[in-house]
Amino acid sequence: MKAVVLSKAYDPKTFEDRIYQRWMEKGLFAPEGEGSDPFTIVMPPPNVTGILHMGHALNNSLQDILTRYHRMKGRPTLWLPGTDHAGIATQNIVEREIAKEGLRRQDLGRERFLERTWLVKDRHHAIIKKQLEKIGSSCDWSRERFTMDEGLSHAVREAFVTLYERDLIYKGEYLVNYCPKCGTALADDEVEYQEVAGTLWNVRYPYSDGSGFITVATTRPETMFGDVAVAVNPTDERYTHLIGTMVSLPLTDREIPIIADSFVEKEFGTGMVKITPAHDPNDYQAGIRHNLERINVLNSDGTLNENVPAAYRGISAEKARVLVVKDLVDGGFITGEKEHNHEVGHCYRCHTIIEPYLSNQWFVRMQGMAEKALKAHQDGKVIFYPRRWENTYTHWLENIHDWCISRQLWWGHRIPVWECQACGERIVSREDPTACPACNSTDLRQETDVLDTWFSSWLWPFSTLGWPEKTSDLATFFPTSTLVTGYDIIFFWVSRMIMASLEFLGEVPFRDIYITGLVRDKQGRKMSKSLGNGIDPLEVVDQYGADAMKFTLCYMATQGQDILIDMDSFRLGSRFANKVWNATRFILMNLEGAELLDAETVPRNTLDRWIYHQLNNAARKIEQAMDSYKFNEGAQAVYDFFWNDFCDWYVESAKRNLYSDDAAEKSRQVTLLLDLLAQSMRLMHPFASFISDEIYSQLPNVSDELIMSTYPEWRDDLESATDALFVSRMQEAVSSIRALKADLSIPADRKVAVVIKVDDDFAATDFFVENQSLIASFMGASSLVIDDGADTKGAVPVAGTGYESFVFVGEAIDVKAEIAKLEGEVAKSEKALEAVRAKLGNEKFMTNAKAEAIEKEESKRAEFEEKIEKGKKHLALLASFL
RNA sequence: GGCCGGAUAGCUCAGCGGGAGAGCGAUUGCCUUACACGCAAUUGGUCGGGGGUUCAAAUCCCUCUCCGGUCACCA
Structure with a gap:
């Protein structure tokens, strides 16, 4: 054999792009083989709003490792990529963009606004795809999907209509979370609660007969124009005699009753609560219990409407609060105020304070689906890694609320409901209707709202495979094998996917759910733009290479633990890759004059048997680690074997044979070294894909594609306890x-x-x-x-x-x-x-x-x-x- | 307030019923013809406090303290 000369230094830049290109050209990411036991992962679709951060890098690294591992284990393996249209988030970006031109979306109109949005989508999609390629993701791009592509839109439509037919979708006027800035309703889970320093005012409400007054406590005096009652606890002896009497509402000429409701806490404030059903979730429920009127005092932009005295109309709630307080003080109605910290809901997208807002919205009835999803988990059909996240899952499902799915946005799947302008008939249809089935009128108007983004995401594991069509992909790859995602979207997404799959296909969408930790900085802080402590995956790739990044993340991915890293952390993977490179370089420079023999039959001495024994054990450790999603243990087994056993002892011991004058001995040793190298590359390929491929493709003893080669399996005949002891x-x-x-x-x-x-x-x-x-x-x-x-x-x-x-x-x-x-x-x-x-x-x-x-x-x-x-x-x- | 997680070597963390481990750092010696992104060696820990179960506890149970997360209708 001739020596193979590797470049002196490990430099991932010289081969990573080239290798990815080759994998793509040869179509090596597409599922291969006829096995009856396919391995499937659908990629959690990144939002087309930005670029991938370290969390994505972690997620996709782990998915890539699983995918490559199972592919090499011989299973038909599919990792299906895609992106999410991310309704509010994307629309916000476009609105910010056009705001710089002094425009609002209304100025452009729906159609032109959406054209711009598609451009933004295309732009971000290209970046995201490039990033996924850079980090080496072996996903099947030929099957890539987007939540608003034709097929998925079809699936959304089918799902909506089916649910409507099953009476699981309804429309009604309810109090929903409303973001005045985004101008849309939000689901309960899209509201983030943060403590806000506020003021608790004591306000006098005079008795109607002028005989005195009561005092209520409130943090939101500006909503008092929507008050329809004052409530006390029925067991509160201070006030029982007042139940049924009337008080007059300050600054207005209205009178409202004092009622009794047990939700009132006697100890809080004055023990008297003003009831504003149109602007507070508790009051809303109380209003239903007592059959009270709902007076909405807000416009959709967060300003006060015509239901308030003229002086306050058109003013934002925040400013109105100041005015109202001043007027109450002037009128002698305020008897006290104190600082009061309380939890206030904020929009998860723009962080504006949420208004509970009375409006007409579409909902999905969740109770029945939740019960089925709980049962599927109880029956062991889905398993969380780590186990403890099942509590989050079950707790949410046990306390499920109906899901508000309408959004007052333009970017998204428009709700497939039409109303006949002639007779009022509601048409919910899989095909766009042309005439009213009741009166034949052609004057139909479609709902202007779009669906919540998650309404397309929750179909992802099967819509991406072709549902509702009965495609062969759906038959082959559904249900999928494993979901890899973060814990922040267990209810947004994971539980909803399980519900949707059970509802539409009668099966769970995946069996294993691996919940990754969060990637944080060295101080344990979340990586965020505002802190500026984020690490750009592409920068890591640029500085250390994709393998260093993936290997390091994997090595640190302890189940259930957040990962604390900084730029230097990636030296771990980089050093390892460098070691691999140099060990290989050394072996390949010593091939000259040796003859390649059959590694299986060449005689083995104690040290040879020992290193195969160690390799064998590493293979077993990795298998156990992968089966239980202990990524760190897998990476560690590779690291320890290659560095501590192979390099430090075996290669060192082999040197004298490589330099030997005995040609037969040299050939024997070279043959074994090359075989061990090939096996090592197979072993490490899922964890360090590029370098292993670059090396494998230059080995004279193998000629297949590493990515499709057979993963080393534990072999009984390689066990050798005696040699290990020696x-x-x-x-x-x-x-x-x-x-x-x-x-x-x-x-x-x-x-x-x-x-x-x-x-x-x-x-x-x-x-x-x-x-x-x-x-x-x-x-x-x-x-x-x-x-x-x-x-x-x-x-x-x-x-x-x-x-x-x-x-x-x-x-x-x-x-x-x-x-x-x-x-x-x-x-x-x-x-x-x-x-x-x-x-x-x-x-x-x-x-x-x-x-x-x-x-x-x-x-x-x-x-x-x-x-x-x-x-x-x-x-x-x-x-x-x- | 409920639930969950964490507290182990200077740092980041494995280990989760039978002799305290890794990586990084520190210290010392080596440019030993693959690698100084290296080699060799050394240093370093009442495994958060207290109690209990057990022949045996970092590991199981109880309790306390401190951090973190998450859920919840206190106006």
């Missing part, structure tokens, strides 16, 4: 000599003579003898003699397990220091031995403990006894040097 004894012997040398400040390149004396029952004697020169070079020994009769006069003794080493260090030794050190070690062993003996002498331990625990204690006893015995002997020896 090598660990060698490692112990080598380390102890290196430590002694370092301890005595003997430079590594100054060789010392070493003698090893083995115990009669030492199993690795032959192995030690056969590898004498290798062990000597590992130790930095000028000579190594393995002979029980050798003269060790003047040598420093070092204890080993089953043998003793004697090192001729000459003048270097500080006998007193060595004695002190050894005394410490012996004392430690004696203490440990004492504990072990106590255990073994404990009757309860002997009767209760498992047999293997007792066995282990016994072997510990032997081990400590050996250490102490040798230690004492060595102490005596050292003492004689003085």
Whole structure:
């Protein structure tokens, strides 16, 4: 074979783009094979509003690892990518954009506004796709979807009409969360509560008969024009006599009754609450209980409307509050005010304070679907990793509210409902109607509202596969295997997907749900634009490479734990990749003159069997890790095997064979090294895809595509406990000599003579003898003699397990220091031995403990006894040097 | 207020019933013909406090303290 020359330095920039290009050209991301057990992931679609952040990088890295792993395991594997139209968020972006031109969306009109929005969508989509490619995502782009593409729009339409036909969709006037800035209703979950410093005012409401007044407490005096009653707790003895009497509403000429309702807390404020059904969720419910009128005092833009005295009309609620308070003070109605912190709802998109607002909206009845989703979980049809997130899921479903799905936006799926202007007939239809089925009028008007973005997202696992058509993709890949997502959207999305799948297909959409942690900065803060502490995935790729990023994230992805990182964190993956590169470079530069043999049949010595044993164990560890979604353990197994076993010991031990004059031996060694390299690349490909591919494609012993090659499986015949024991004894012997040398400040390149004396029952004697020169070079020994009769006069003794080493260090030794050190070690062993003996002498331990625990204690006893015995002997020896 | 999570080496975290681990950092020695993004060695911990269960507890139970998350109708 000819040597293969790799560039001197690991430089991911020189090959990552090229390799991704090749994967794409060869169509290697498309599902392959006829297996009956496909592996499918649908990518949580990123919003087309921005660029991917570190959270996306984590998510998609883990999905890529799963995808590549299962693909190599031979399953037909599909990772389906796509993006989300993100109704409010995207519309906000466009509105901000046109605002710079001094325009509002109304100025453009619906059609032109949407044209601009599509342009924004295209722009962001291109960026997102580029980013996913840069980080190496092996998703099948030929199946990419968008929540507003034709097929998905069709699915949305089908879902809406089906639910309507099943009487699960209704329209009505309800109090909903309304964002005055975005100008639309929001679902309950889209409201974020934040503590706000407010004021609690005590306001006098005079009795109608002029005989005095009551005092109510309120944080929102400006809504008093919508008051229709004052409520007290029915058991509140201070006020029971007042129930049924009337008070007059200040600043107006209206009179309202005092009513009793148990929701009122006696202790809070004055124990009297003004009831404003059109502007407070509690009051709304109370209004229903007492059959009260609902007086809406707000316009949709958050200003006061015609239901308030003229002086306040058209003024924003915030400003009106100041005015109202001033007027109340002037009128002598305010009797007190105090600071009051309370939770106030904010829009999750623009953070404006939410108004509870009475309006006509569309809702989905959730109760029945929620029950089915709960049952599916109880029956074990979906499993959360980590387990604890199931509480979030079940708690939300057990307290489900009907889902407000109408949004007063333009960007989204327009609600497929028409109203006949002639007869008022409502038409809900899969096809756009042309005439009213009741009166034949053609004067039909479609709903102007669009659907909540999540109304398309909740269909994602099957709409992307072609539903409602019965496509072969749907038949093959649904239900999908695993969902990888963050915990912030368990109710927004995860539980709704489960409900939709059960409702429309009668099956759960996926079995495993892996919930990732959040990516935070080193101080544990969320990465955010406002803090400026975010890390751009592309910058990481630019600085360290895509493999370094994926490997590092995976290595740190402990189940259930947030990930704290900064730019430097990625050095972990980068260093590993560099190590892989250089180890490979070294092996490939030494091929010259060697003949490639059959790695399976070439003779293997102890070290060879040992490294295959370690490789085998790594494969098993990774399999266990992947099956239980312990990504960090998988990455760690790869890292430890390649670095600590393969590079530090095996490749080092192979050097003498590579430099050997014995051509047969060199060929044998090269063959094994190349095989181990190929297997290592397979092992690490899911975790470090580009570098493994770049190397694999240059190996002379393989010619297939790494991405499609077979993942190493655990093999019984590669297990070799004896060889593993031998090598660990060698490692112990080598380390102890290196430590002694370092301890005595003997430079590594100054060789010392070493003698090893083995115990009669030492199993690795032959192995030690056969590898004498290798062990000597590992130790930095000028000579190594393995002979029980050798003269060790003047040598420093070092204890080993089953043998003793004697090192001729000459003048270097500080006998007193060595004695002190050894005394410490012996004392430690004696203490440990004492504990072990106590255990073994404990009757309860002997009767209760498992047999293997007792066995282990016994072997510990032997081990400590050996250490102490040798230690004492060595102490005596050292003492004689003085 | 309810529920959940975390508290282990200077830092970030694994381990979750049988002898305290990794990476980074620090210290020391080495440019040993793959790698100084390296090699070798060393340092470093009453596993948050208290109690209990057990032959055995960082690991299970109770309790307290401190951080974090999440849900909830206190006007």
